[in-house]
Amino acid sequence: MKPSLHPQEEARLRELHRYGILDTERERDFDELVEIASAICEAPVSVVNFIDEGRQWFKAEVGLGVRSTPIDTSLCGHVILEGDFVEIPDTLQDERMADNPLCMGDEGFRFYAGAVLRAANGLPIGTLCVLDYKPRTLTEHQRRVLTVLSKHVMRELNLRLALAQEQTLRREVDHRVKNSLASIGALLSMKARRAADEAVQHALEDASIRVRSLSSLHAELHELEKDELVDLHSLFGRIESDLRQLLPDDLALKIAVVGDRATPELANGLLLIVNEFVSNSVKHGQWEQGGAIDITIATQERAWSIRCRDAGGASAEDAARAAEARGLGTRVISSLASSLDAQIDWRAQDDGMVLEVAALSPAA
Incomplete structure (x- = not known):
């Protein structure tokens, strides 16, 4: 039957x-x-x-x-x-x-x-x-x-x-957070362009850079499975694209990544260092036509480093002040280096500022 x-x-x-x-x-x-x-x-x-x-x-x-x-x-x-x-x-x-x-x-x-x-x-x-x-x-x-x-x-x-329902909900929340961050970053950028006061303009541009970079990091992190590493090529490809939209037309930016992946904690630290260096360079550099900011991020199996260089006309005195972490941006970079157990070096070289940060001990 x-x-x-x-x-x-x-x-x-x-x-x-x-x-x-x-x-x-x-x-x-x-x-x-x-x-x-x-x-x-x-x-x-x-x-x-x-x-x-x-x-x-x-x-x-x-x-x-x-x-x-x-x-x-x-x-x-x-x-x-x-x-x-x-x-x-x-x-x-x-x-x-x-x-x-x-x-x-x-x-x-x-x-x-x-x-x-x-x-x-x-x-x-x-x-x-x-x-x-x-x-x-x-x-x-x-x-x-x-x-x-x-x-x-x-x-x-x-x-x-x-678990499947929780993951679906998390992806939806992450998607909305990512979109919200991108929208806030775009709004700050628009406000900066319209600001009459130069100090206000710089403050809004700084905030826009930070928020949009966090949006890029979030876009990478929300797609990760548990214990998965961040794809640095993808992350800094997003960051470079976002930052270029906020920089003056005659200021070039190039971010090179040597290596593949990093933990979310290290990726976040590298991202914030890039943000602060670029922001400081734009704010304090004496730029001429055809200026450039070059950043190289290198990760190996048990080590990492980042080298940032601009052509903004820094002096030895400027490098000394940066090393003393007197400004907000340099204090942030110093704090990040300390939290990542890394050594930091500021110096004036040729026609600009150089920042090098490298792990003191093998990365986990």
């Missing part, structure tokens, strides 16, 4: 598909559960299966050797229409299964016991079941174990669903 559809079949299928478990690879977490069920219940066959439209699909199985079978011959398709636990001592004595090809002949399944897998809303989506080739019954202990194992299946599925 072909199983009837569940009274809430559309809602049941929506709930099943919400878990995203169908057609996934085999996993040890589920394989171990069917192995335990088979061993405790002394049954040659045990499966975790889900009743999809037109088929039943097996996430894990012992003794079956297939991943899906048609719904027309599904034993579990009948079971999900009943209570939480169904035991059939002899399938050939059950009118729903007596004519089922899977139950007939010498190789047919004569015994079935299954615990229904129910979603949080109570709708059945599948079963954890055991089968045997001879009529029999389970002990009360075996029934209890099968029920407990079925709850473990659903706890695992619900945990995965909750």
